[in-house]
Amino acid sequence: MKKSGEIINKLSEQGYRLTPQRMMILSAIEDGEGHISAEEIYAQVAAKYSRVNISTVYRTLELLKRLGLVTETDLGDGRLRYHPVGKGHHHHLVCTECGAIVDLGESVLSPVKDVLLREYGFIADLRHLAIFGRCANCSK
């Protein structure tokens, strides 16, 4: 239930308060395999501290997003998924027909990132993207 040290330090440095709610939310995000939803985070936190409110979870996720500490990704089921950036960057191919999710290295999109920076001066946030389409099985 530890190892949120990296994020905690960042929050503290930037003057954000380290509330018990935030600590528990961070633990929930750092444990597990990533791709956790707000509702799942809430369930984990509420199990230990039932007075927590889910809007606090949403607000904390918003903060972590804004500070660039977690990525938010729509993987096609009805809820957004969160991933700590410290755990590495990658992408996903999501089949809209069968729901299959294939993992994808960071390299596929780095050329795009480079082009956008060079030609538009735009720093694209391409750290955990879901690309929708039809997988090999479903398109034959």
Added chain:
Amino acid sequence: MKKSGEIINKLSEQGYRLTPQRMMILSAIEDGEGHISAEEIYAQVAAKYSRVNISTVYRTLELLKRLGLVTETDLGDGRLRYHPVGKGHHHHLVCTECGAIVDLGESVLSPVKDVLLREYGFIADLRHLAIFGRCANCSK
């Protein structure tokens, strides 16, 4: 208020019923500049036929999406935006700091589309993407 012919034919061919609601929803989508929201479509249709229900708008959009006739894109404000594919493919850079939206040709992402098809057999739906990040102004 016409020119929805292309989509109407497709619907009819595929055995979907041409209800007055659908016709009016199609008109709303084809008129204007694209980037229309469900609520805006509803407002336009309701002005002429006040008994329409917004769930019909959502269901029609779902259908048109599934048939590949319109694209659905999150441009960063709280509502999804719809664009008829017949009006051409392009993308957008969305600055999460100032909200600026820059248009982007189709070509920037076609190499990605090709790589995904070649290496994964995945037919990526990259027809109207919004890429988030920080624009030139906001990052200096």
Added chain:
DNA sequence: ATTCTTATTGAAACTAAGTGCATCTATAAA
């Protein structure tokens, strides 16, 4: 340890979008 300031929280209202179900109607068959 106590007080102060202000960020953060919980509660509840609110929004965009999706769903279940009874009713209705576009279309094809008679």
Added chain:
DNA sequence: TTTATAGATGCACTTAGTTTCAATAAGAAT
């Protein structure tokens, strides 16, 4: 033209996420 029927609609309800605001408490100052 009338009838039959499966698809589409309207309505009420649900869900994920956001916002407002009064109450609370983290962290700094004393």
